[in-house]
Amino acid sequence: MAGVRKFEGPIDLHTHSSVSDGTETPAELVQAAVASGLGTVALTDHDSTAGWASAAEMAREAGITLIPGMELSTRVQYSSVHLLAYLFDPANSALMDETARIREARLTRAEEMVARIGADYALTWDDVLAQTRDGATVGRPHIADALVARGLVLDRSEAFNGILHWSAGYYQPHYAPDPLQAIQLVRAAGGVPVLAHPATRGAAELVPEKRLAKLVDAGLFGLELDHRENKPEAKARLAGYAVRYGLVVTGSSDYHGSGKPNRLGENTTSPEVLDQIIAQGTGAEPVYPSAP
Ligand code: AMP
Ligand code: ZN
Ligand code: FE
Ligand code: FE
Numbered sequence: 164m165a166g167v168r169k170f171e172g173p174i175d176l177h178t179h180s181s182v183s184d185g186t187e188t189p190a191e192l193v194q195a196a197v198a199s200g201l202g203t204v205a206l207t208d209h210d211s212t213a214g215w216a217s218a219a220e221m222a223r224e225a226g227i228t229l230i231p232g233m234e235l236s237t238r239v240q241y242s243s244v245h246l247l248a249y250l251f252d253p254a255n256s257a258l259m260d261e262t263a264r265i266r267e268a269r270l271t272r273a274e275e276m277v278a279r280i281g282a283d284y285a286l287t288w289d290d291v292l293a294q295t296r297d298g299a300t301v302g303r304p305h306i307a308d309a310l311v312a313r314g315l316v317l318d319r320s321e322a323f324n325g326i327l328h329w330s331a332g333y334y335q336p337h338y339a340p341d342p343l344q345a346i347q348l349v350r351a352a353g354g355v356p357v358l359a360h361p362a363t364r365g366a367a368e369l370v371p372e373k374r375l376a377k378l379v380d381a382g383l384f385g386l387e388l389d390h391r392e393n394k395p396e397a398k399a400r401l402a403g404y405a406v407r408y409g410l411v412v413t414g415s416s417d418y419h420g421s422g423k424p425n426r427l428g429e430n431t432t433s434p435e436v437l438d439q440i441i442a443q444g445t446g447a448e449p450v451y452p453s454a455p
Pocket of ligand 1: 184301302303304319320321323324419422423
């Protein structure tokens with residue numbers, strides 16, 4: 164039951180599997196979380212809940228608490244803002260329709276980007292498909308993997324700093340809802356919305372205090388302040404807003420398997436904050452390990 168359970172071990176509330184752009188299957192990711200000593204892990208694939216079932220099965224078996232979640236793509240003008248959502252109802256039709264729409268837009272956008280890259284480099288859409296699990300939420304990381312497979316770059320980071328960077332001219336945004344609308348959708352589905360890495364370069368400017376206040380009114384519950392990509396100055400400013408607006412502060416790794424240097428548990432969330440998130444979430448239950 165929420166609030167009475169004592170959480171053992173570190174808590175990492177932001178990870179990706181091959182259901183989106185991580186390199187491990189949901190079951191492998193849960194095993195990696197156990198191996199790295201975590202007591203609780205949230206699976207937060209981009210715009211998809213397709214990994215929940217197999218992650219839950221492995222969590223029960225391997226003895227770790229799983230928080231089902233998602234990282235929703237949202238957009239302010241032409242820039243993306245990420246919203247973590249926990250414990251929402253995965254059958255909520257408004258939220259599921261919206262995530263389907265985003266995944267579809269991501270697919271079209273990736274095809275268009277690859278067509279443009281293909282005019283200058285030996286890269287085809289089939290190369291990208293070869294790097295993408297069936298039904299996965301497609302993103303630039305899959306294009307990066309295809310560039311690596313073609314020997315055009317060394318790793319994902321080189322791709323992101325070069326060909327996939329907006330300044331290279333191939334970048335293109337995709338449809339995503341406004342953060343306010345996304346928060347409303349998550350809350351209506353019983354979920355708990357937390358702004359992902361809100362102090363990164365770009366994100367911090369996209370969420371000035373006035374907008375943040377509106378997001379809080381719509382039901383925003385927390386800020387992911389402990390994240391390796393957050394910048395110290397913006398983080399300090401947002402920490403002040405967290406106090407002013409009564410938001411919880413989370414920390415997490417944003418693990419993508421071997422697709423990013425981020426390591427499981429490199430940032431963590433306190434058990435008290437996890438308790439509050441669980442108390443707020445009414446659309447799904449955490450998955451607790453089976454009693455030994
Ligand atoms: P997209 O949403 O398709 O524009 O791609 C953004 C995704 O790429 C996010 O999930 C990031 O975690 C990932 N990403 C961004 N920069 C890098 C990088 N340097 N190396 C690997 N993955 C990255
Ligand atoms: Zn990602
Ligand atoms: Fe993100
Ligand atoms: Fe992420």
